[in-house]
Amino acid sequence: MLTDIAICQAVLDALTEATVLKDDERKLVFLNPKACELFGRSREELIGQDVSFFTEEIQSARQRERDIEVLTTGKKNVNEEKLIDANGKCRNVLVRKTRLTLKNRHYILTSIMDISLLRSSEAQIRYLARHDVLTGLPNRTALKEELNQIAAQRVYHPEPYALFLLNLNEFNYINDIYGYQAGDAILCEFGQRLRNETGNAGSVSRIGGDEFAIVLRNSPTQEQANNLALEIMVMMRQPFRLTRANPMVTLSLGIVMFGAENITAGEIMRRGNTALIEAKQRGKNMFSYYSELLDASCVSKRIMVKALAESLSKKGDLTCVYQPILRSIDEKVVCVEALARWNHSVLGAVSPVQFIALSEETGMVIQLGEIIFRQACQQINIFKNLNLAINVSAVQLGEAxxxxxxxxxxxxxxxxxxxLELELTETSIMNANSTSLTHLVRLREAGVKISLDDFGTGYSSLSLLKDIAVDSVKIDRSFVQYVTEVNDTASIVSAVSQLGNKMKLNVIAEGVENQLQKAFLIxxxxxxxxxxxxxxxxxxETLHALLNSETNMLHER
Structure with a gap:
C-alpha cells in the first residue's frame, strides 16, 4: 500500500509545472523533476534545505515573507518574478503558493509557471497595436495617445505644437495601374521620406490607407511649420522608385497649430481634417491651415447634437441590428452582438462612428445605452438559448x-x-477606477459575462485578465485582417488564442471575411x-429568418 509520502511524490512528478513542497520551517520536503530541471540541481541535493531559487536578495526576502504569510493565514498567494534558470537564461515566472495541511502540520505548495513566451507575445501585441504593419510607423492609436498626452500636459507645458495631416491623392489609381505591391512600396518610401524631412523635430504616423500624420514638437513657430510644409511639397516633385516606372504622386496637407488652449485630442484631429479638406479643394500638392473661418463643421455638429437629443426622446429613430457570433466547433450561432443604428427623418442614416462618439462627448450615451439595452433584451429574449452581447463605453462604466x-x-x-455579455475595451478597463472594477465583479457574481473587446489594441496583460476575471477575449479585426498575410500577426493571434485557452476563456475572432482566415483562426x-x-x-426580422432557416443561410452569405 502506498504511503502518504509516495502518493505526494507521485502527484508532484506528474505535474507539468515546476512544483516544490516546503514544511513549516520552509525546508524542502518534495520537488518534482520539472523543478530539478529548472534549477539545475538534483532532488537529493535539495531535500531538507532552506533554499531560495532567486539570485537577488530582495526577491529572496520577498518570497520568504510570502511563505510566512501563506503559512500563517492560509491565503493563496500569486505573484510574478524574474528567475535565472540552470542555463543562465532569464525567465518570467508566475509563482503560486498554497498552504496544505497534512497530519496536523502545515506545508507550502509552490508552483512556478514559465510565462516568458506569453510576456514576449504581449510585448509583440503592444508593438503591433501601436504600429502600422506595412511601414513600421506608429499608427492611429499611437497618434491619439500622443495627442492625449499633449492635451493632458498643456497646463504645465503650454508651449505650441503643430499637427500635419497628409493624404496621398487618388492613390487607388496607383494600385489599379501598378498593382498593390507597388502601392505598398510607395507607401513605405513616402513614410521614410516624411521621417527624413521631419528629423528629430517631431513624430510621423501612418493613420490610414493613404493617410499620414506628423506631430511637430519643440515649440514650432508657424514659420517653421510653413517651411516644413514647403519642403514636403518640394519632396513630392521627386518621382517614386518602382522597378519599371517612376510615378508621380500628389499630396494634400492640412495643418493645425495648437498649444495652451483647452483642446482635446479629438478636437485637434477634427481641426486638422477641416484644414485637409480645404487643401484638397485648392488643388494638388497644396496645404492649408486650420482657422475658425473654415469651421463650418461646428454648425453641422450643433445640428446633429440637437437631432440626437430629439431622437432619444421618441421611438423609432434608434434601433438595433444584430451580428451573429458562431461557435467554431460546429458553426452554431450561440450569441449575437447588438449594434445601435440611427436613422433620422432629416439627416438620414447617420454613421455609428459619428453619433456614438457624439453621444459619449455630450453624455447622451447613458440614455442611448439604456434604449439599446431595453430594445435588445426585448427582441432577443424569445430566443431562449441565444446569448446577447452589448457594448459598454467607458462613460457608462464610470457611472456610480x-x-x-x-x-x-x-x-x-x-x-x-x-x-448577457457586456463587451468592454481594454482601454476602458485599464483606465477604470476601483469602484468601476467592483461593479464588474458584482455583475459577474450575478451571472453576467464580461468580454474584453478589441483585445491586443491596448495594454492587456496576464495580470489584467486575472484581476478582472473576464469570460471572453475578442481578437481585434485589425489582427484578423492580416492573419493569413503577415507572419507576425499570425503569431500574435496564435499566442492570444493559446493564452485564452490556457485560462479557459472564450476566444472570439471578429472581422472574419474569408475562408482562409476562418481556417487559420480555427x-x-x-x-x-x-x-x-x-x-x-x-x-x-432577418435574424429570425437566419436562425429559423433549415438551409444554412449564414453560409450562403
Missing amino acids: NFADRILTLLDEEGFPATR SAGCTHLQGYLFSRPVPV
Whole structure:
C-alpha cells in the first residue's frame, strides 16, 4: 500500500509545472523533476534545505515573507518574478503558493509557471497595436495617445505644437495601374521620406490607407511649420522608385497649430481634417491651415447634437441590428452582438462612428445605452438559448450606479443575467477606477459575462485578465485582417488564442471575411467567430429568418 509520502511524490512528478513542497520551517520536503530541471540541481541535493531559487536578495526576502504569510493565514498567494534558470537564461515566472495541511502540520505548495513566451507575445501585441504593419510607423492609436498626452500636459507645458495631416491623392489609381505591391512600396518610401524631412523635430504616423500624420514638437513657430510644409511639397516633385516606372504622386496637407488652449485630442484631429479638406479643394500638392473661418463643421455638429437629443426622446429613430457570433466547433450561432443604428427623418442614416462618439462627448450615451439595452433584451429574449452581447463605453462604466442599473434593467425586462455579455475595451478597463472594477465583479457574481473587446489594441496583460476575471477575449479585426498575410500577426493571434485557452476563456475572432482566415483562426484555437463571412449586422426580422432557416443561410452569405 502506498504511503502518504509516495502518493505526494507521485502527484508532484506528474505535474507539468515546476512544483516544490516546503514544511513549516520552509525546508524542502518534495520537488518534482520539472523543478530539478529548472534549477539545475538534483532532488537529493535539495531535500531538507532552506533554499531560495532567486539570485537577488530582495526577491529572496520577498518570497520568504510570502511563505510566512501563506503559512500563517492560509491565503493563496500569486505573484510574478524574474528567475535565472540552470542555463543562465532569464525567465518570467508566475509563482503560486498554497498552504496544505497534512497530519496536523502545515506545508507550502509552490508552483512556478514559465510565462516568458506569453510576456514576449504581449510585448509583440503592444508593438503591433501601436504600429502600422506595412511601414513600421506608429499608427492611429499611437497618434491619439500622443495627442492625449499633449492635451493632458498643456497646463504645465503650454508651449505650441503643430499637427500635419497628409493624404496621398487618388492613390487607388496607383494600385489599379501598378498593382498593390507597388502601392505598398510607395507607401513605405513616402513614410521614410516624411521621417527624413521631419528629423528629430517631431513624430510621423501612418493613420490610414493613404493617410499620414506628423506631430511637430519643440515649440514650432508657424514659420517653421510653413517651411516644413514647403519642403514636403518640394519632396513630392521627386518621382517614386518602382522597378519599371517612376510615378508621380500628389499630396494634400492640412495643418493645425495648437498649444495652451483647452483642446482635446479629438478636437485637434477634427481641426486638422477641416484644414485637409480645404487643401484638397485648392488643388494638388497644396496645404492649408486650420482657422475658425473654415469651421463650418461646428454648425453641422450643433445640428446633429440637437437631432440626437430629439431622437432619444421618441421611438423609432434608434434601433438595433444584430451580428451573429458562431461557435467554431460546429458553426452554431450561440450569441449575437447588438449594434445601435440611427436613422433620422432629416439627416438620414447617420454613421455609428459619428453619433456614438457624439453621444459619449455630450453624455447622451447613458440614455442611448439604456434604449439599446431595453430594445435588445426585448427582441432577443424569445430566443431562449441565444446569448446577447452589448457594448459598454467607458462613460457608462464610470457611472456610480452602473451595476445597479444593469441588474435593474435585466429585472424589468425579464432577461436572464446568465445570457448577457457586456463587451468592454481594454482601454476602458485599464483606465477604470476601483469602484468601476467592483461593479464588474458584482455583475459577474450575478451571472453576467464580461468580454474584453478589441483585445491586443491596448495594454492587456496576464495580470489584467486575472484581476478582472473576464469570460471572453475578442481578437481585434485589425489582427484578423492580416492573419493569413503577415507572419507576425499570425503569431500574435496564435499566442492570444493559446493564452485564452490556457485560462479557459472564450476566444472570439471578429472581422472574419474569408475562408482562409476562418481556417487559420480555427486551427489557432479561436473558439468563436464573427464577421461578414457569416453575416453582416441584420435587423431582428432577418435574424429570425437566419436562425429559423433549415438551409444554412449564414453560409450562403
